[in-house]
Amino acid sequence: MNMRVIARKNVQGNLQRYMAYFLSCVFAVSVFFIFSSFIYHPDVTEDKIYGGEIVKVCLYAAEVIIIVFSIFFIMYSNSAFLQARKKEFGLLSMFGTSKYQLRKMIYYEQTIISFISIAAGIGVGLLFSRLFFMAMTALMDVKAPIGFTIVPKALVITAVGFIILFQTLTIISLARIRKLEIIDLLKASQQPKGMPVYSKWLTVLSVICLAGCYTLAATAGIIDMIFRVFPILILVLIGTYFFFTQSSVAIFRSLYKHKSSFYKGTNIITRSNIMFRLKDYARMLFLTSIITAVILTATGVIYMFYADLKNQGETGIPQAIAWVEQDASAYHVIKPDEVEDALKDAGAAVEYRVDVTGIPVSFKSDRMKWKTKDDEGLMISEKDYNDAAEKKNLPPAHLKKGEAFISFPFVYGNQTYFESEESTEIQTADEKKMTLTMGKDRNNGVLFSRGRASKLVVVDQETYDQAAESVPLNKKTRVLGYELSDWEHQVEVSKKLENMVQKEHQDSFQVRAPGYQIMKQATALTLFIGLFVSVVFFAVQGSMMYLRLFTEIEDTRIQVFALRRIGVTKKEIRSILGKQMGFLFFIPFLVGTIHAAFAYKALSNMLGSNLFFSAVIVIGVYFIFQAIYYMITRKVYERAVLKNMDI
Incomplete structure (x- = not known):
């Protein structure tokens, strides 16, 4: 059996773990391909569509965002996959597998996944590009419909671009294997976690940074925002990072001291599990909360501006x-x-x-x-x-x-x-x-x-x-x-x-009418394109949480088996798993929503309008999608954890 066969069987065996990552990659590739198909469409390149150049610029920007985001997501995912399989790599090394062979096996695995993702993404893109062209025809008010056609240049750019991206990041991730010894690989999953510690000064710093950025955003006007936007971004990144790495530990340590609630029901297990994994969760929680804030802020601001456009038009031109x-x-x-x-x-x-x-x-x-x-x-x-x-x-x-x-x-x-x-x-x-x-x-x-x-x-x-x-x-x-x-x-x-x-x-x-219609069309196009990018972000964010859960599933299964042996019921075990997953899904959502709410307040100040109901709609829709994703993931995860257990 050669390394290619082993790699293929490994992919099949870890299919459940790879699934969310695979689907996120497919979605990113498909959106990129659809955007490229419009940019290089003959009707657009030959200037047959009024306003096509402006839309091309917007789509170029969206593609750059997708590529940059894909780089960070793939690097994070590769790191998580390697971390979760250290024990497996250690055992293979003990049985005589060289580091070169290990790297070769991992390279084949990543290549298989990447090629299938690219092929599936382009296939999905071809299926939905016709609908995209129809939507763009309606939004741009084009008299002659944008005809469906397979754009060879878009096909080549998407395929070659993502092959280079996947291959480069795979090679970079393989460098980590070279530095690890067998004993480190075998002990990776056995190293005990101590009581998490935090810095009081960094906890205070997180509070000051978040309070500062919220104050700057809430009191900003049009002119103020020009000078405040970068300080706000810096403060919110610093504040959020230290909130999850320091302040969250402080909060759970304080909950740990409240014995009356700590020993109530299964709280002792749920809180302990979360607290001892906070340091491991911190980076993911930080990233997902920032992604949530970006999605809500970008989509919300564009939607609110669009919803308030008529009012702004009637105020600006009485x-x-x-x-x-x-x-x-x-x-x-x-x-x-x-x-x-x-x-x-x-x-x-x-x-x-x-x-x-x-x-x-x-x-x-x-x-x-x-x-x-x-x-x-x-x-x-x-x-x-x-x-x-x-x-x-x-x-x-x-x-x-x-x-x-x-x-x-x-x-x-x-x-x-x-x-x-x-x-x-x-x-x-x-x-x-x-x-x-x-x-x-x-x-x-x-x-x-x-x-x-x-x-x-x-x-x-x-x-x-x-x-x-x-x-x-x-x-x-x-x-x-x-x-x-x-x-x-x-x-x-x-x-x-x-x-x-x-x-x-x-x-x-x-x-008033001509300028209003141009602005309405431009805003609708921006919202439409932004929704595609936001869905990519949402899929990636969900994939990161899914990946985190499945990288530690073996530890969870061992713990569940032990709990079952001491008499913990099936209902209580499901409750423990649900609460732990709820923490991962909804704490970043809550933090991201608070960030976005202050961005909405700044926009409200700049437009001089009350955007409360528009904000509720945007946050409500996002919450519904988040809740649906949580319920699906919870069902899949519980089934995987409880598989082959007599409970």
């Missing part, structure tokens, strides 16, 4: 069609009659119309320290503001004489122009100055969102009338806008109106 006439005495940009005729011809229903005249003003805010010059705004009356706000279901303003506030459609993080009861000097278009008592800013889109009209200085009616008396009509600014009932689908008429506006007035005219 009316579906709007323009600003710098000279309120005439129409230079476009005439209202022309707009109304175009809307009528397109069958677009007008929900309401706004027509507000204001006075150009300038002001300075000490709070906006990043601005080097005075802000330009548009002073309007309280009455005009309330009329427009009512149409957008926004709260009205109630101002006394000399009071004012700034209304603008964007959120500058935690920075505001003014807080309540601040006094500031406003200069009008005729260079007159007035001092006003400012109220708290309002971040809501009411009128035009470009230039000075985006920053409305809302004053009481009497103050406005006094200021307007000395400003001629041709020095005032007029804002006009039309809101449409079905504005999301009025792309054609919006583009038609844009083309009717002369080039020099384009900055004074804005429409």
Whole structure:
């Protein structure tokens, strides 16, 4: 019997242990192949698809992520496989197998698995690539469907790329066998584990790091996040690592001291098993919790942005069609009659119309320290503001004489122009100055969102009338806008109106539908691609936990046999196994969810929206998948542990 035959029989004998690893590899290969098939599809490479180049860039990035992630996953899996089989390798060495023969056998095993994984992955990719092309056709709004075809370049890149990847990592892992002696191999599974210890200082450090990153994320705005993103990432990695290597030991040591609960039922066995294996579990728990956080954060942020896109569009561009006439005495940009005729011809229903005249003003805010010059705004009356706000279901303003506030459609993080009861000097278009008592800013889109009209200085009616008396009509600014009932689908008429506006007035005219549809399409594509990558991450994370359980299954079987002999019931044994598995599956989920929750809070701050229900949906869906995977793995694992035992 040569080494190839032995390697094949070893793979067959360890099939249950290899199964999750194999399926994860198959899934990663299939997703990579599907993405490559789109990137190198003739319709995409020949520029027959509008927006194809942008999607190609996204898919390239996704492929890089899959490759990098696969490298770490395969290295981790190879290490775990070798660790679990040290005793087997020691026995083979005692019977005369040389280290060269051992390495050769392991190489053949890994090669068999890798080649089957690549072949199966490409096969699965071919089966599902048609569905992927259909989905991309719908998401990209392509008139001619992307036809199914086998793309030779994608086939070669996927096969050759993953063969090189698997072979390289296998050769690297074989170097570990060279350094081990027979006695080390035989004793690997017999070395007793002592009571785990922890450092108080590192435990405190983990708490400080996690508290610090959560605080930075929870209080971050758009501008803050630019400078905080890397400190947050560093702190969360350090904090999570020391949480599992140090703080978790401290927590279990404290539980160990509570004798009343420790000796209750099977807690003594469950807690002891977990505590004495914490150091072994630490790296896996750290990796799986970070993977969970990445999946929830990436998918959640994209989904929340997508779910809130319509609201952001209506806030960022308050009316579906709007323009600003710098000279309120005439129409230079476009005439209202022309707009109304175009809307009528397109069958677009007008929900309401706004027509507000204001006075150009300038002001300075000490709070906006990043601005080097005075802000330009548009002073309007309280009455005009309330009329427009009512149409957008926004709260009205109630101002006394000399009071004012700034209304603008964007959120500058935690920075505001003014807080309540601040006094500031406003200069009008005729260079007159007035001092006003400012109220708290309002971040809501009411009128035009470009230039000075985006920053409305809302004053009481009497103050406005006094200021307007000395400003001629041709020095005032007029804002006009039309809101449409079905504005999301009025792309054609919006583009038609844009083309009717002369080039020099384009900055004074804005429409909502075209930009919204482009952003919606881009976000939907990103979400769709991100879901594929997230599923790969989820499969890999599950495989790591499955692998950890099956690498120590022989020790577990020995313990279960001993427990059964001293009278522990079948129900109690299943409970012990279930709790231990639950710890591995749901503690990383809990930690990852907490990480993601603070990322959602940061996004909520940046968008100025309440994203709680979207967050619940994302976390809930992920929990359901995690629970299903847990139940399947538990059933398979219990069956493997209890096999051939009379219990």
